[in-house]
Amino acid sequence: MNRAKPIRRKLDIKNGRVELSHGSGGRAMAQLINDIFHAAFDNDWLRSNNDQASLDALPGRLVMTTDGYVVSPLFFPGGDIGSLSVHGTINDIAMGGATPKYLSASFIIEEGFPFADLERIAQSMGEASRAAGVPIVTGDTKVVERGKADGVFISTAGVGVLPEEISLSSDKARPGDAVLVSGSMGDHGVAIMSRRENLQFDVEILSDSAPLHGLVADMIAAAGGSLRVMRDPTRGGLAAALNEIALQSDVGFAIEEALIPVKPQVAAACEFLGLDPLYVANEGKLVAICEAQAAETLLAAMRAHPLGKNASMIGHVVEDENNFVEMKTGFGGGRIVDWLSGEQLPRIC
Amino acid sequence: MNRAKPIRRKLDIKNGRVELSHGSGGRAMAQLINDIFHAAFDNDWLRSNNDQASLDALPGRLVMTTDGYVVSPLFFPGGDIGSLSVHGTINDIAMGGATPKYLSASFIIEEGFPFADLERIAQSMGEASRAAGVPIVTGDTKVVERGKADGVFISTAGVGVLPEEISLSSDKARPGDAVLVSGSMGDHGVAIMSRRENLQFDVEILSDSAPLHGLVADMIAAAGGSLRVMRDPTRGGLAAALNEIALQSDVGFAIEEALIPVKPQVAAACEFLGLDPLYVANEGKLVAICEAQAAETLLAAMRAHPLGKNASMIGHVVEDENNFVEMKTGFGGGRIVDWLSGEQLPRIC
Amino acid sequence: MKYVDEYRDPALAKGLAAAIAAEAEAGRTYRFMEFCGGHTHAISRYGVEDMLPANVRMIHGPGCPVCVLPVGRIDDAIRLAARPDVTLCTYADLMRVPASNGASLLKARAAGADIRMVYSTLDALRIARSEPRREVVFFAIGFETTTPPTALAVRQAKAEGCANFSVFCNHVLTPVAMRAILAGEEEGVPPLDGIVGPAHVSTVIGSRPYEFVATEYHKPVVISGFEPLDVMQSILMLVHQLNQNRCEIENQYARAVVPQGNARALEAIAEVFELRDSFEWRGLGAVAKSALRLRDAFAAFDAERRFEIETKAAADNPACECGAILRGAKRPMDCKLFGTLCTPETPMGSCMVSSEGSCAAHYAYGRFRDRARTQKEGVLQ
C-alpha cells in the first residue's frame, strides 16, 4: 500500500465558519488550531503540539496574571480583541514591575464565528506578541453553541520575572508620594463607545491599547527603587485605580484636574454622553506612585519614552482616614473623585 | 466628622444574581470578588488586591498551560466546572512531567447568573486547589449581557516547575515503547452526558475529575528518566490522545481492547448512545508511554497510587508510516482506532 | 468646545467669585434654590460651592426626574419588562433606581427581562421597527426638555403605523413643581430668596411660565445655563436683584432661550400629551396638574392603557429626609442614613438615586467638605 494520506484541504478562511466539530478534539479542531493559531503565533512551543509549554528557567521572582477579554465590538479604532488581550496582560505583569516573558491564550468561540474574523484576531495577537517580544507559548480552544457566547472571548495569562530590588503593591502608597500618569485619559473607552450601535458617534480617537513593559523598564532603570505602586487604569479609569490604591494603602489623594491630560475629542465625547473622562477606560496608560524626591527623574524618564511623552505629575498622596481622592477642579473649586457608581458601559475590555 | 464609612451589606448570596455592574470596575465588582472569590480561594496573593501576583522564584525550567472550561451542565456527578478547571489545568502541567505551582483564573459570567451557583463553583475551586496544594494566586472577572454566555466560563492557566532530568513531549514515542493507562476510560464523558437534557439517563457514574500530579510525581520517582510521553485523554478520549501522539512521533500503536479498563456502566451508556468509550472524555486519567523495560516498574508505581490503582499496560508503540492505532478487539479481530470523525457531544469540559 | 470652554474659565471664575462676594451684603444670608438636578450636578462637579461666600447658600431642588419618580412607577416598569412579549427601552439613568422589595431594572434584566438602554427615542423606535414581533415600550421620563423627543417619536410611530411601539409616560412639569415648593414653605425654615431656573427646560417652554414666582411669591428667578460660570453669573444676578429689591424673571441663558420658548416643541407636546389631574412626586407628594399623559388620539401608543397599568403606591423609608432637603430645611449630612446605610450603591431615598440628586451629588463630589464643616459647624448655618 502506498502511503495514501488524506489530502488536507485548507480551511476556507474566506467563507468558512467555526462549527461545533472544531471544538471536539478531532481532526477538525487540530486543523483549526494549526491553520489559524499556530500560523499566527508561529513558535516552536506551539508547534510541539503539547498541552503545555516547557520553557527556560526564569532568573528571579515570578509574577503571574490573567485577564479575560470580552470587548464589544471585537474590532475597534486602534485595535481589536486580539491585540488587546496581549497588551492588557503584558501590562498587568509590567504593573508589578516585572518583565513579561510568556503568554498563554484560551479561546472560547461561538459556533458560526467567521474564520476570517478569527484569523484577523489571531494575526493581530501574533503581531502584538512579536512586537512586544512576549510569545504566546500555549493555548486552548473551545467552541460553544450559537447564542452561548458573543463571537469570541479570549483569556490570556502571563508570567514575568521580577528584579530583586522591585517591590510594588497597591498597599504601598505613603503620604507625600507623587502621583504620575503616563498620558491622556479615556482614549480606549471613547474609541470603543464610538462603535457601540446604540451610541454611534464619529470621532478620530484610537484606542491607546499598547504594551507598557518598555516604558516600565525605563522607569525602573531611572528610579526603580523609589516606585511604590503602578496600575493601569483600565475598567473604571483613573478614578477606580486611585480609589483602590487609596483604600488598600489607607491614604488619600490630592490631585489637580488641570494636570490630568485629556484629549479634546475625548472630552467632547464625554460631554455628549454625560461621562467623566476620569472614569473612562485606558489600555495603554499607567498611573505610578513614587517617593516625592524621585518624581522629576521618573517623569523625565517617562517623557523620554514614546508611550509616556505626555506624562504628567497630577498630585500627591495625603493622609486621609476617609481615603478620599480629592481634586482641585479645572474651574477652581474642589471635589472628590469617588468610586464609580453610575452605569458604566460594559464590555470595554 | 466621624469616619462614617458606608455600611457594607453582604452580597445576598441566596437570592442575588450577577448584574452588569459587577463587571464594570466599581465598588460592586470589588465586593463580588471579595465576598465570593477571595473568600473561597483565601490566600495572601489575592488579598493583596493587585492585578498580578508576585511569587517566589521557581528552581528549574518553567512549564505553562491554559485551558478554557465551558462544560455543560456546570454541576455534574463527581464535580463541577470549578473543580474541573483546577484539575484540568493541573493535569496539563503534570503531563509535562512538571510540578504544578500556581494557578490563575479568569471568569466570564453571564448577567443574571445566581450568586449561589457562583459561590458553590468558587468554593469547589478553592477546595480543589487546596487539596492539590496549588493555589489560585490571581484572577479576573468579566460580566457579559444575558444571552452572551452560558452561565459561567472559566479559563485557568497554570505554571509549574520541571526537574532537569525530565523531558516529555508528544513527539518522543519510539517503536517498542510501552503504552499504559492509569485507569478506566470514559467516566467523565458519561457522567456529563447523563445530565444532558436531551439524552437524560440515570447512571451511577461519577466524573473521574482529579488532579494527577501526585500520581505523576510517584511515576517520575519510579521511572522518570524512561518516560517519553504523557497525555491526559480529555476531549476525544484515548483515541484522540493516541492518534495525536502517533502523528507527532510518526509511529503507530498496537493495543488490545481487552486490556483497556472500562466500567460496565460506562460501556452500557455507550451502547445506548452508540458511542465508543475510547472516544469519551476523561478528566482524571493519563496515558503514559515509556521505554519497554521500565513498563513493569512504572505500572507498579501507578497501581500503588490511589488514582492509578486500575492502571493497565494496553499495548506498545510500533513503526507505522500510516500512524495507525491498531487494536486487537475484545472479540478477537482487528481494527484501527481512528481519529474521531462523527459528532462528539460538545461542552464536555 | 465652543460655547462650553469659555464658561468654564477658571480666571473668570475667580473674578466672578470676587464679584459675588463683593455684591453679597455682609450680615445677610442669600438662600437660592437651583431647581434643576443638572445645576446641582454642575455645582458639585466643578466645585462652585467653594467659590461662593459663606452667606450665599445653594439649596438643591427637586429638578431631577429620576429622583422624583415614585417607586410605584419603577415597579410598573419592572412588571412591564417582565412580560415575555415586552422589550422595555429606557435611558440608562433609570437602570439602578431601587424599586419595591430591592428590585431594580438592572436586577430585572439580570433575571431575564428584555431591557435595553437607549440614548434616544430614535433608538427605541428603531428597535420597534426591526423587531416587529416584540412589544417595544419606551420608558419615558423627564421634564419639558425631554418631552418633545418623546412626542416626536409617538407622532412618528403613528405616522408609520408602527403598531408595536408604545410609551410609558412619566413626563412631569417644572413650573408646577416649583409652585408646589414655594407654596409649601414652612414656618421655622428660612424661606428661599430666589431661584436659579433651568435653562434647558426653558429652551422649550421659555421664561414666561415662571412669572408667577415674581408676581405671586415675590422672588426673583434667573434662567441659567448649565456651565459653572453660567450658574455663578446667575447667582450674581439674583444677589443683585435682591440687593435692589427687585424680583424679576431674568434670562442669563439668552443665547438659547427666548421668553416664548420653542413653538414647534410646544406644539408637538400639545398635540400628543395632555395634563394628568394629579401625579405623585417622590419627596413632594401628589401635585395637581404636574404631569403629562398621552391624549386619546394616541391611546394606541400609551403603554398605560395598552397594558392596563395601575400604579400602586409604595412607601419611602421614613428615616429619609429628602422632603426636608428638597425644601431646603435640611442638608444631606443632616440625615442619619447619609453615607452609611444610604449610598449611591444602596440608595434609601430619592435624593440618592441619581447623580443629580442632592444627596448623591454631595456623596460623590462634596463629602470632603463635611470635614471642614464639622470643624467650624455653626459658621455656615
Place this chain on the structure above:
Amino acid sequence: MKYVDEYRDPALAKGLAAAIAAEAEAGRTYRFMEFCGGHTHAISRYGVEDMLPANVRMIHGPGCPVCVLPVGRIDDAIRLAARPDVTLCTYADLMRVPASNGASLLKARAAGADIRMVYSTLDALRIARSEPRREVVFFAIGFETTTPPTALAVRQAKAEGCANFSVFCNHVLTPVAMRAILAGEEEGVPPLDGIVGPAHVSTVIGSRPYEFVATEYHKPVVISGFEPLDVMQSILMLVHQLNQNRCEIENQYARAVVPQGNARALEAIAEVFELRDSFEWRGLGAVAKSALRLRDAFAAFDAERRFEIETKAAADNPACECGAILRGAKRPMDCKLFGTLCTPETPMGSCMVSSEGSCAAHYAYGRFRDRARTQKEGVLQ
C-alpha cells in the same frame, strides 16, 4: 449486559470461526451481503472480517439510511432550517452529511439556523410543545425500525392538536431495496450467494417480507442479530444452507423477531404513512414504491406539504464508486478517491457519509488491512 456480552465472547468467536472455516468448502467462494449498515458497523468494529476464511467475503449493502439519502433531500432540510420560523430537529447522524455546494446541517447551524439534535421523536415533540411559536420540523429518516417512532409521534401530535409540529419524511423500505439490488445484478460481477438480513427491521416487519429472495432469486437469507457472534452464526447458517443447496429465510434472531413482525408497529405505520410512487436512493437511483410519505389524514403534519418542498436532484461525484460498491462489484479501496480526497471529514460519496457506510467503516476501522492486501493481492479476490 445481558443479551449482549454473551454474543461478544471471544472464546465462542474462535470456535465459531473454526466452524465456519470447516463448513466453507475449499475451492468455493461465498459472497454474502450484509444489507444493513448496523451489521457493517459491527463487522468492522469487532474485526469479524479477520475471523472469516478467505473464501467467505462480506459485501456491504445499502442499509444505511443516512448514506442512501439523496443530497437533494439534505438541501431541502437545510432550506427548511434556514427559515426563521423553523426549528429543525434531527438525529445527530445527519448533521455532517454534505449537501450541495459544501453545505451541511452543521454549517447551516453555524450560520444561524435553529437546528437541534434529538435522541428521539419524543424530544422533538417536547420541543414543539414547549415552544409553540416555533415551527418544529422533525427530519425523519430511517428504515422500518425507525418508522414506528415517527408514526407514534405524528399520531400523538394529532391527538394533542400540536399545531406547530411536522415531519419531513424520508423513511424508506428494506425489502424493496433488497429487490432492487438483486434485480440489478450484473454480468461480469460474481452474484451474491446469500444475504444477512437486518434483525431490527424485522422486529417490526418480521421475516416474511424477505421470502421473495428465496422464491424469486433462489438465495438464502438469515435474519441476523447485531452482535458479532450473531453475525458469525448467521454466516455459518448461510454457508450451511448453500452447502445443502437450500435457500430459505432463516431467523437467527428468534429471540426478538417473529415471522409476522410487530402488529402494533405495523398498524401505526399503516395508519400514518402510505407508499410513495418512487424515491431516489443515493447509489441505487430511483426505486419504485421504496419509501413512505404521510397520508392525507395527516397532511397537516407533513412538512413537505406545509412548506411546499420540491426536491431538486443533485448530482453525485462521477468518480465515486458507491454504486459498484453497494452491488458488491468493487471495494472501497478500489475507488481512486478513497482515503485521499474522500475521507469521513470530506466525504465525496454516500458510502463515506455515515460511520455505517461501507467506505467510512473501512476507513475508520479497516484501513490497516489494505497493507496486507496490497502485499498478497489476488489471494482474496
Place this chain on the structure above:
Amino acid sequence: MCLAIPAKVTELLGDDMARIDMDGVSKVINVALVEDLSLGDFVVVHVGYALSRIDPEEAELTLSLLREAALVGNAS
C-alpha cells in the same frame, strides 16, 4: 441508524412509558409498541421506543446452538 439494544423493564410508569435498565444505566422510554409488558421483561430499545420483547427461551436456544457450533468448530 438501526442501533437498538436489549434492556430490562424495571418500572411501568403508565401512559405507555416505562423505565428500563441496562447494566446500571436506566432510562425512561415509550413502550406503546409492545403488548402486555411485565416487570423483568427484556425489550429491544431503539430511539427511545421499545420495538419488541426478547424471548428468553429463544435466546437460550440460539446460544446453545452457538455453543454447539463453536464446540464443533474447535474440535475440527
Place this chain on the structure above:
Amino acid sequence: MCLAIPAKVTELLGDDMARIDMDGVSKVINVALVEDLSLGDFVVVHVGYALSRIDPEEAELTLSLLREAALVGNAS
C-alpha cells in the same frame, strides 16, 4: 437628565436629520424642532434632538457681561 450640549451643524441630511460636530465628535441628530437651520449654526442637543439654536450675539453679550463682572470682582 436634562443634559444638553452645544454643537455645530455640519451637514443637513434631509428628513429632519443633520450631522453635528463638537470638537471632532460628530453625530447624526434629529433637527425637526428647530426652524430654518443653516450649516454652521450651533444648536443645543439633547437625547439626539436639537432643542434650540444658539444666538451668537446673545452669547457674546452674556460673555461680555461675565467678563465685566469678573473684572469688577477682581478689582474689588
